[in-house]
Amino acid sequence: MxxxxxxxxxxxxxxxxxxxxxxxxxxxxxxxDLRRPPVDERVSLVTCPFRSYLHLRDDAERLEALRAARELLRPGGRLVFDVFTPSREDIEETHGRWIEREPGIDERADWNLAAQTLTLSVRGREGASTMMLWWVQPARWHSLLAEAGFEVLECFGWFDRRPFTGGEDSVWIARRK
Ligand SMILES: C[S@@+](CC[C@H](N)C(=O)[O-])C[C@H]1O[C@@H](n2cnc3c(N)ncnc32)[C@H](O)[C@@H]1O
Structure with a gap:
Protein backbone atom coordinates (compact mmCIF):
# COMPACT_ATOMS: atom_id res chain seq x y z
CA MET A 1 0.00 0.00 0.00
CA ASP A 33 0.37 16.51 -2.93
CA LEU A 34 -2.79 14.56 -3.66
CA ARG A 35 -3.28 16.70 -6.79
CA ARG A 36 0.11 15.56 -8.11
CA PRO A 37 0.79 12.33 -6.22
CA PRO A 38 4.38 11.05 -6.41
CA VAL A 39 3.20 7.68 -7.70
CA ASP A 40 4.21 6.06 -10.98
CA GLU A 41 2.58 2.73 -10.17
CA ARG A 42 -0.91 1.88 -11.43
CA VAL A 43 -3.29 0.45 -8.83
CA SER A 44 -6.79 -0.99 -8.54
CA LEU A 45 -7.88 1.13 -5.56
CA VAL A 46 -7.29 4.75 -4.57
CA THR A 47 -8.78 5.85 -1.28
CA CYS A 48 -8.81 9.35 0.18
CA PRO A 49 -10.23 8.92 3.66
CA PHE A 50 -11.53 11.14 6.40
CA ARG A 51 -12.65 14.10 4.39
CA SER A 52 -9.22 14.99 3.04
CA TYR A 53 -10.76 16.35 -0.17
CA LEU A 54 -12.28 19.15 1.92
CA HIS A 55 -8.79 20.70 1.92
CA LEU A 56 -9.37 21.51 -1.76
CA ARG A 57 -10.58 25.07 -2.13
CA ASP A 58 -12.45 25.12 -5.43
CA ASP A 59 -13.70 23.01 -8.32
CA ALA A 60 -10.43 23.44 -10.22
CA GLU A 61 -8.51 21.86 -7.33
CA ARG A 62 -11.17 19.17 -6.83
CA LEU A 63 -11.03 18.23 -10.50
CA GLU A 64 -7.25 18.19 -10.43
CA ALA A 65 -7.32 15.76 -7.49
CA LEU A 66 -10.00 13.53 -9.00
CA ARG A 67 -8.20 13.41 -12.36
CA ALA A 68 -4.94 12.60 -10.59
CA ALA A 69 -6.65 9.74 -8.76
CA ARG A 70 -8.06 8.50 -12.07
CA GLU A 71 -4.60 8.54 -13.64
CA LEU A 72 -3.37 6.15 -10.93
CA LEU A 73 -6.12 3.63 -11.54
CA ARG A 74 -6.06 0.69 -13.86
CA PRO A 75 -9.15 0.52 -16.09
CA GLY A 76 -12.13 -0.39 -13.93
CA GLY A 77 -10.25 0.55 -10.72
CA ARG A 78 -12.08 2.23 -7.84
CA LEU A 79 -11.81 5.54 -6.04
CA VAL A 80 -13.26 5.57 -2.52
CA PHE A 81 -13.50 8.75 -0.46
CA ASP A 82 -15.71 10.45 2.10
CA VAL A 83 -16.72 14.08 2.50
CA PHE A 84 -19.26 16.03 4.50
CA THR A 85 -21.85 18.69 3.81
CA PRO A 86 -22.98 20.36 7.04
CA SER A 87 -26.62 20.68 7.95
CA ARG A 88 -28.08 24.01 9.03
CA GLU A 89 -28.76 22.46 12.47
CA ASP A 90 -25.10 21.51 12.91
CA ILE A 91 -23.98 24.98 11.85
CA GLU A 92 -26.37 26.66 14.26
CA GLU A 93 -25.47 24.30 17.10
CA THR A 94 -21.67 24.58 16.80
CA HIS A 95 -20.91 27.98 15.25
CA GLY A 96 -18.25 29.93 17.16
CA ARG A 97 -18.35 27.68 20.25
CA TRP A 98 -15.48 25.75 21.81
CA ILE A 99 -16.67 22.15 22.25
CA GLU A 100 -14.72 19.29 23.86
CA ARG A 101 -14.45 16.66 21.10
CA GLU A 102 -12.22 14.22 22.99
CA PRO A 103 -10.86 14.36 26.53
CA GLY A 104 -8.41 17.30 26.56
CA ILE A 105 -9.11 18.28 22.94
CA ASP A 106 -11.41 21.23 22.17
CA GLU A 107 -12.67 22.19 18.75
CA ARG A 108 -14.28 25.35 17.45
CA ALA A 109 -16.10 25.62 14.13
CA ASP A 110 -16.60 28.97 12.42
CA TRP A 111 -18.90 28.42 9.47
CA ASN A 112 -19.37 30.68 6.48
CA LEU A 113 -22.52 29.47 4.79
CA ALA A 114 -22.28 31.84 1.81
CA ALA A 115 -18.69 30.87 0.99
CA GLN A 116 -19.21 27.23 2.09
CA THR A 117 -16.12 27.30 4.26
CA LEU A 118 -15.36 26.00 7.71
CA THR A 119 -12.57 27.47 9.80
CA LEU A 120 -11.77 24.74 12.27
CA SER A 121 -9.68 25.46 15.34
CA VAL A 122 -8.39 22.71 17.57
CA ARG A 123 -6.59 23.08 20.89
CA GLY A 124 -5.18 20.53 23.26
CA ARG A 125 -2.40 19.97 25.78
CA GLU A 126 0.23 19.80 23.04
CA GLY A 127 -0.76 22.95 21.17
CA ALA A 128 -3.32 24.56 18.94
CA SER A 129 -4.00 24.78 15.23
CA THR A 130 -6.49 26.30 12.80
CA MET A 131 -7.36 25.04 9.34
CA MET A 132 -9.81 25.96 6.61
CA LEU A 133 -12.08 23.46 4.89
CA TRP A 134 -14.29 23.93 1.82
CA TRP A 135 -17.44 21.88 1.26
CA VAL A 136 -19.81 21.39 -1.67
CA GLN A 137 -23.18 19.70 -2.08
CA PRO A 138 -23.26 15.95 -2.92
CA ALA A 139 -24.71 16.73 -6.37
CA ARG A 140 -21.57 18.72 -7.08
CA TRP A 141 -19.35 15.75 -6.14
CA HIS A 142 -21.44 13.64 -8.45
CA SER A 143 -20.92 15.94 -11.44
CA LEU A 144 -17.22 16.48 -10.68
CA LEU A 145 -16.71 12.71 -10.63
CA ALA A 146 -18.42 12.41 -14.00
CA GLU A 147 -16.33 15.26 -15.41
CA ALA A 148 -13.13 13.60 -14.16
CA GLY A 149 -13.99 10.32 -15.91
CA PHE A 150 -15.63 8.30 -13.14
CA GLU A 151 -18.89 6.39 -12.92
CA VAL A 152 -20.44 6.60 -9.46
CA LEU A 153 -21.21 3.06 -8.24
CA GLU A 154 -22.40 3.90 -4.72
CA CYS A 155 -22.91 6.83 -2.41
CA PHE A 156 -23.34 5.69 1.19
CA GLY A 157 -24.31 7.72 4.24
CA TRP A 158 -21.57 6.21 6.41
CA PHE A 159 -18.78 3.58 6.46
CA ASP A 160 -21.27 0.89 7.52
CA ARG A 161 -22.81 1.23 4.04
CA ARG A 162 -26.08 2.73 5.24
CA PRO A 163 -27.78 4.46 2.30
CA PHE A 164 -27.12 8.15 1.77
CA THR A 165 -30.36 9.94 2.57
CA GLY A 166 -29.21 13.54 2.40
CA GLY A 167 -27.31 13.63 5.71
CA GLU A 168 -23.98 15.31 6.44
CA ASP A 169 -21.69 12.45 5.53
CA SER A 170 -21.27 10.82 2.16
CA VAL A 171 -18.97 7.94 1.25
CA TRP A 172 -18.36 7.58 -2.47
CA ILE A 173 -17.39 4.52 -4.49
CA ALA A 174 -16.54 5.46 -8.09
CA ARG A 175 -15.14 3.41 -10.96
CA ARG A 176 -12.68 4.64 -13.55
CA LYS A 177 -14.47 4.69 -16.89
C1 LIG B 1 -8.42 14.51 7.90
S1 LIG B 1 -6.71 14.20 7.61
C2 LIG B 1 -6.73 12.49 7.11
C3 LIG B 1 -5.40 11.86 7.38
C4 LIG B 1 -5.24 10.40 6.95
N1 LIG B 1 -5.38 10.26 5.48
C5 LIG B 1 -6.19 9.48 7.65
O1 LIG B 1 -6.94 8.81 6.98
O2 LIG B 1 -6.17 9.41 8.88
C6 LIG B 1 -6.44 15.09 6.12
C7 LIG B 1 -5.01 14.97 5.62
O3 LIG B 1 -4.90 15.58 4.35
C8 LIG B 1 -3.58 16.09 4.23
N2 LIG B 1 -3.59 17.03 3.11
C9 LIG B 1 -4.22 18.23 3.04
N3 LIG B 1 -4.06 18.76 1.82
C10 LIG B 1 -3.31 17.88 1.10
C11 LIG B 1 -2.80 17.88 -0.22
N4 LIG B 1 -3.05 18.88 -1.07
N5 LIG B 1 -2.07 16.83 -0.62
C12 LIG B 1 -1.82 15.80 0.23
N6 LIG B 1 -2.28 15.75 1.50
C13 LIG B 1 -3.01 16.78 1.92
C14 LIG B 1 -3.29 16.67 5.59
O4 LIG B 1 -1.90 16.79 5.82
C15 LIG B 1 -3.96 15.64 6.51
O5 LIG B 1 -3.05 14.67 6.95
Whole structure:
Protein backbone atom coordinates (compact mmCIF):
# COMPACT_ATOMS: atom_id res chain seq x y z
CA MET A 1 0.00 0.00 0.00
CA UNK A 2 1.29 3.42 -0.98
CA UNK A 3 0.35 6.30 1.34
CA UNK A 4 0.61 9.95 0.30
CA UNK A 5 0.24 13.03 2.51
CA UNK A 6 1.68 16.53 2.24
CA UNK A 7 2.52 16.40 5.96
CA UNK A 8 5.62 14.45 6.98
CA UNK A 9 4.31 14.57 10.56
CA UNK A 10 1.09 12.79 9.60
CA UNK A 11 3.08 10.14 7.74
CA UNK A 12 5.24 9.65 10.86
CA UNK A 13 2.04 8.99 12.86
CA UNK A 14 0.93 6.57 10.15
CA UNK A 15 4.29 4.75 10.25
CA UNK A 16 4.10 4.47 14.05
CA UNK A 17 0.55 3.05 13.91
CA UNK A 18 1.61 0.59 11.19
CA UNK A 19 4.52 -0.61 13.35
CA UNK A 20 2.15 -1.09 16.28
CA UNK A 21 -0.22 -3.07 14.05
CA UNK A 22 2.64 -5.18 12.65
CA UNK A 23 2.04 -4.10 9.03
CA UNK A 24 4.90 -1.59 8.54
CA UNK A 25 6.58 -3.69 5.84
CA UNK A 26 3.44 -3.49 3.70
CA UNK A 27 3.50 0.32 3.60
CA UNK A 28 5.32 2.71 1.28
CA UNK A 29 4.79 6.26 2.58
CA UNK A 30 5.52 9.28 0.40
CA UNK A 31 5.35 13.01 1.07
CA UNK A 32 3.42 14.67 -1.74
CA ASP A 33 0.37 16.51 -2.93
CA LEU A 34 -2.79 14.56 -3.66
CA ARG A 35 -3.28 16.70 -6.79
CA ARG A 36 0.11 15.56 -8.11
CA PRO A 37 0.79 12.33 -6.22
CA PRO A 38 4.38 11.05 -6.41
CA VAL A 39 3.20 7.68 -7.70
CA ASP A 40 4.21 6.06 -10.98
CA GLU A 41 2.58 2.73 -10.17
CA ARG A 42 -0.91 1.88 -11.43
CA VAL A 43 -3.29 0.45 -8.83
CA SER A 44 -6.79 -0.99 -8.54
CA LEU A 45 -7.88 1.13 -5.56
CA VAL A 46 -7.29 4.75 -4.57
CA THR A 47 -8.78 5.85 -1.28
CA CYS A 48 -8.81 9.35 0.18
CA PRO A 49 -10.23 8.92 3.66
CA PHE A 50 -11.53 11.14 6.40
CA ARG A 51 -12.65 14.10 4.39
CA SER A 52 -9.22 14.99 3.04
CA TYR A 53 -10.76 16.35 -0.17
CA LEU A 54 -12.28 19.15 1.92
CA HIS A 55 -8.79 20.70 1.92
CA LEU A 56 -9.37 21.51 -1.76
CA ARG A 57 -10.58 25.07 -2.13
CA ASP A 58 -12.45 25.12 -5.43
CA ASP A 59 -13.70 23.01 -8.32
CA ALA A 60 -10.43 23.44 -10.22
CA GLU A 61 -8.51 21.86 -7.33
CA ARG A 62 -11.17 19.17 -6.83
CA LEU A 63 -11.03 18.23 -10.50
CA GLU A 64 -7.25 18.19 -10.43
CA ALA A 65 -7.32 15.76 -7.49
CA LEU A 66 -10.00 13.53 -9.00
CA ARG A 67 -8.20 13.41 -12.36
CA ALA A 68 -4.94 12.60 -10.59
CA ALA A 69 -6.65 9.74 -8.76
CA ARG A 70 -8.06 8.50 -12.07
CA GLU A 71 -4.60 8.54 -13.64
CA LEU A 72 -3.37 6.15 -10.93
CA LEU A 73 -6.12 3.63 -11.54
CA ARG A 74 -6.06 0.69 -13.86
CA PRO A 75 -9.15 0.52 -16.09
CA GLY A 76 -12.13 -0.39 -13.93
CA GLY A 77 -10.25 0.55 -10.72
CA ARG A 78 -12.08 2.23 -7.84
CA LEU A 79 -11.81 5.54 -6.04
CA VAL A 80 -13.26 5.57 -2.52
CA PHE A 81 -13.50 8.75 -0.46
CA ASP A 82 -15.71 10.45 2.10
CA VAL A 83 -16.72 14.08 2.50
CA PHE A 84 -19.26 16.03 4.50
CA THR A 85 -21.85 18.69 3.81
CA PRO A 86 -22.98 20.36 7.04
CA SER A 87 -26.62 20.68 7.95
CA ARG A 88 -28.08 24.01 9.03
CA GLU A 89 -28.76 22.46 12.47
CA ASP A 90 -25.10 21.51 12.91
CA ILE A 91 -23.98 24.98 11.85
CA GLU A 92 -26.37 26.66 14.26
CA GLU A 93 -25.47 24.30 17.10
CA THR A 94 -21.67 24.58 16.80
CA HIS A 95 -20.91 27.98 15.25
CA GLY A 96 -18.25 29.93 17.16
CA ARG A 97 -18.35 27.68 20.25
CA TRP A 98 -15.48 25.75 21.81
CA ILE A 99 -16.67 22.15 22.25
CA GLU A 100 -14.72 19.29 23.86
CA ARG A 101 -14.45 16.66 21.10
CA GLU A 102 -12.22 14.22 22.99
CA PRO A 103 -10.86 14.36 26.53
CA GLY A 104 -8.41 17.30 26.56
CA ILE A 105 -9.11 18.28 22.94
CA ASP A 106 -11.41 21.23 22.17
CA GLU A 107 -12.67 22.19 18.75
CA ARG A 108 -14.28 25.35 17.45
CA ALA A 109 -16.10 25.62 14.13
CA ASP A 110 -16.60 28.97 12.42
CA TRP A 111 -18.90 28.42 9.47
CA ASN A 112 -19.37 30.68 6.48
CA LEU A 113 -22.52 29.47 4.79
CA ALA A 114 -22.28 31.84 1.81
CA ALA A 115 -18.69 30.87 0.99
CA GLN A 116 -19.21 27.23 2.09
CA THR A 117 -16.12 27.30 4.26
CA LEU A 118 -15.36 26.00 7.71
CA THR A 119 -12.57 27.47 9.80
CA LEU A 120 -11.77 24.74 12.27
CA SER A 121 -9.68 25.46 15.34
CA VAL A 122 -8.39 22.71 17.57
CA ARG A 123 -6.59 23.08 20.89
CA GLY A 124 -5.18 20.53 23.26
CA ARG A 125 -2.40 19.97 25.78
CA GLU A 126 0.23 19.80 23.04
CA GLY A 127 -0.76 22.95 21.17
CA ALA A 128 -3.32 24.56 18.94
CA SER A 129 -4.00 24.78 15.23
CA THR A 130 -6.49 26.30 12.80
CA MET A 131 -7.36 25.04 9.34
CA MET A 132 -9.81 25.96 6.61
CA LEU A 133 -12.08 23.46 4.89
CA TRP A 134 -14.29 23.93 1.82
CA TRP A 135 -17.44 21.88 1.26
CA VAL A 136 -19.81 21.39 -1.67
CA GLN A 137 -23.18 19.70 -2.08
CA PRO A 138 -23.26 15.95 -2.92
CA ALA A 139 -24.71 16.73 -6.37
CA ARG A 140 -21.57 18.72 -7.08
CA TRP A 141 -19.35 15.75 -6.14
CA HIS A 142 -21.44 13.64 -8.45
CA SER A 143 -20.92 15.94 -11.44
CA LEU A 144 -17.22 16.48 -10.68
CA LEU A 145 -16.71 12.71 -10.63
CA ALA A 146 -18.42 12.41 -14.00
CA GLU A 147 -16.33 15.26 -15.41
CA ALA A 148 -13.13 13.60 -14.16
CA GLY A 149 -13.99 10.32 -15.91
CA PHE A 150 -15.63 8.30 -13.14
CA GLU A 151 -18.89 6.39 -12.92
CA VAL A 152 -20.44 6.60 -9.46
CA LEU A 153 -21.21 3.06 -8.24
CA GLU A 154 -22.40 3.90 -4.72
CA CYS A 155 -22.91 6.83 -2.41
CA PHE A 156 -23.34 5.69 1.19
CA GLY A 157 -24.31 7.72 4.24
CA TRP A 158 -21.57 6.21 6.41
CA PHE A 159 -18.78 3.58 6.46
CA ASP A 160 -21.27 0.89 7.52
CA ARG A 161 -22.81 1.23 4.04
CA ARG A 162 -26.08 2.73 5.24
CA PRO A 163 -27.78 4.46 2.30
CA PHE A 164 -27.12 8.15 1.77
CA THR A 165 -30.36 9.94 2.57
CA GLY A 166 -29.21 13.54 2.40
CA GLY A 167 -27.31 13.63 5.71
CA GLU A 168 -23.98 15.31 6.44
CA ASP A 169 -21.69 12.45 5.53
CA SER A 170 -21.27 10.82 2.16
CA VAL A 171 -18.97 7.94 1.25
CA TRP A 172 -18.36 7.58 -2.47
CA ILE A 173 -17.39 4.52 -4.49
CA ALA A 174 -16.54 5.46 -8.09
CA ARG A 175 -15.14 3.41 -10.96
CA ARG A 176 -12.68 4.64 -13.55
CA LYS A 177 -14.47 4.69 -16.89
C1 LIG B 1 -8.42 14.51 7.90
S1 LIG B 1 -6.71 14.20 7.61
C2 LIG B 1 -6.73 12.49 7.11
C3 LIG B 1 -5.40 11.86 7.38
C4 LIG B 1 -5.24 10.40 6.95
N1 LIG B 1 -5.38 10.26 5.48
C5 LIG B 1 -6.19 9.48 7.65
O1 LIG B 1 -6.94 8.81 6.98
O2 LIG B 1 -6.17 9.41 8.88
C6 LIG B 1 -6.44 15.09 6.12
C7 LIG B 1 -5.01 14.97 5.62
O3 LIG B 1 -4.90 15.58 4.35
C8 LIG B 1 -3.58 16.09 4.23
N2 LIG B 1 -3.59 17.03 3.11
C9 LIG B 1 -4.22 18.23 3.04
N3 LIG B 1 -4.06 18.76 1.82
C10 LIG B 1 -3.31 17.88 1.10
C11 LIG B 1 -2.80 17.88 -0.22
N4 LIG B 1 -3.05 18.88 -1.07
N5 LIG B 1 -2.07 16.83 -0.62
C12 LIG B 1 -1.82 15.80 0.23
N6 LIG B 1 -2.28 15.75 1.50
C13 LIG B 1 -3.01 16.78 1.92
C14 LIG B 1 -3.29 16.67 5.59
O4 LIG B 1 -1.90 16.79 5.82
C15 LIG B 1 -3.96 15.64 6.51
O5 LIG B 1 -3.05 14.67 6.95
Missing amino acids: IGVDSSAGMLAVCAQRAREAGVAERLDLRVG
